[in-house]
Amino acid sequence: MDFLQKMSETARGLQEKARELGDIAKEVTRKSGDLLEVTKLKYEMSRLEKEMENNLAGLGTVVYQKFRGAGDVDEEIDRLCQSTSRLEEEIKALDLQIQKLQPKTLTCTQCKADLPPGGKYCSFCGAAAPAEDGES
Ligand SMILES: [Zn+2]
Numbered sequence: 001m002d003f004l005q006k007m008s009e010t011a012r013g014l015q016e017k018a019r020e021l022g023d024i025a026k027e028v029t030r031k032s033g034d035l036l037e038v039t040k041l042k043y044e045m046s047r048l049e050k051e052m053e054n055n056l057a058g059l060g061t062v063v064y065q066k067f068r069g070a071g072d073v074d075e076e077i078d079r080l081c082q083s084t085s086r087l088e089e090e091i092k093a094l095d096l097q098i099q100k101l102q103p104k105t106l107t108c109t110q111c112k113a114d115l116p117p118g119g120k121y122c123s124f125c126g127a128a129a130p131a132e133d134g135e136s
Pocket of ligand 1: 108109110111112113122123124125126127
């Protein structure tokens, strides 16, 4: 067998193993890992948002170049638009994941203050805290 082919097959096998193990680990540490996961996702999201800003700034420059009569920028405009819309989708997906992972914050029914989970009374106005649903 060709050496490179063998190498790539070994790598693929290892990748699959790693994925399996990753799935198991994810299941086990799901709860405790949620917070860390959210931090990671938020970090990734801000990275993508920066990238998107760069893209949009680049788009502005290229569009202005076109206005000034530079030819051959349509392809670049198209590339930037494609990449920006991809980024937008990714950011949306990340946002959704973050929302799923983050514990729901409770809001006081009286004064609308954010309440820490587990409290029975609002620490601002003393009203009874709403019941946490989904957990008991
Ligand atoms: Zn309150």
